[in-house]
Amino acid sequence: MNFSEDVFLNFHAHQAMPEDDEVVIQSLFLQDNLITSKSDKIFFTAGLHPWHADQLSKIEVVNRLEKLLESKLIIAIGETGLDKLKGPSLEIQTEILKAHVEVAEKYNLPVIVHSVKTHNEILKLNLDLKSKVPWVLHHFNGSKQMALDFIHHGFYLSLSYHINNENSRLSEYIADLPLHRIFLETDDFNIDIKSLYKITAEKYRISIEELKKQIITNLNHLVNGK
Numbered sequence: 329m330n331f332s333e334d335v336f337l338n339f340h341a342h343q344a345m346p347e348d349d350e351v352v353i354q355s356l357f358l359q360d361n362l363i364t365s366k367s368d369k370i371f372f373t374a375g376l377h378p379w380h381a382d383q384l385s386k387i388e389v390v391n392r393l394e395k396l397l398e399s400k401l402i403i404a405i406g407e408t409g410l411d412k413l414k415g416p417s418l419e420i421q422t423e424i425l426k427a428h429v430e431v432a433e434k435y436n437l438p439v440i441v442h443s444v445k446t447h448n449e450i451l452k453l454n455l456d457l458k459s460k461v462p463w464v465l466h467h468f469n470g471s472k473q474m475a476l477d478f479i480h481h482g483f484y485l486s487l488s489y490h491i492n493n494e495n496s497r498l499s500e501y502i503a504d505l506p507l508h509r510i511f512l513e514t515d516d517f518n519i520d521i522k523s524l525y526k527i528t529a530e531k532y533r534i535s536i537e538e539l540k541k542q543i544i545t546n547l548n549h550l551v552n553g554k
């Protein structure tokens with residue numbers, strides 16, 4: 329898969345309405361979504377969100393993912409993950425997460441992870457499963473130590489509006505994170521991906537053009553392993 333270098337990449341959103349100079353990675357909900365639009369500005373990931381982890385069985389998750397993979401438009405598996413505040417028990421969520429990882433390993437695809445108050449559990453699962461594919465923690469807003477731990481273990485971090493929130497620690501330490509492990513995303517919040525690029529470029533003291541290039545390089549590494 330080849331990605332143009334001169335675009336603003338929105339790494340994670342569930343609704344996708346990209347402007348001319350944007351590319352969106354749209355996260356589909358496995359229990360209800362089929363790919364509707366074919367566009368060179370939208371790529372897809374698919375997964376059973378942890379909030380919905382009791383809506384499909386493990387085998388249904390595997391079957392649906394494999395069916396969707398035939399379209400060749402799916403560039404990663406997820407979002408999947410663990411959430412202590414919402415959704416069914418962590419036991420169920422963990423089983424469903426494992427099903428996603430199984431498929432990701434089989435097809436050599438990255439995993440998009442949702443984690444709320446479960447960063448240690450996610451890190452431990454990644455190690456226990458000896459996962460060989462990269463995992464991306466989306467909407468990350470943890471401590472600097474946690475961020476560096478994840479990166480040390482091969483994770484990428486996808487960051488959102490917290491980078492511009494003075495009350496968030498992330499806004500203070502973001503520029504200490506290695507840029508080759510970072511993505512930016514709106515998720516479904518009403519924010520402009522371009523404003524996130526502007527803030528990030530300022531924090532790292534680089535141009536927006538350089539940042540666009542770097543993030544597409546990151547995407548190529550993530551998806552193509554090069």
Ligand SMILES: [Zn+2]
Pocket residue numbers: 340341342355407515
């Ligand atoms: Zn999401």
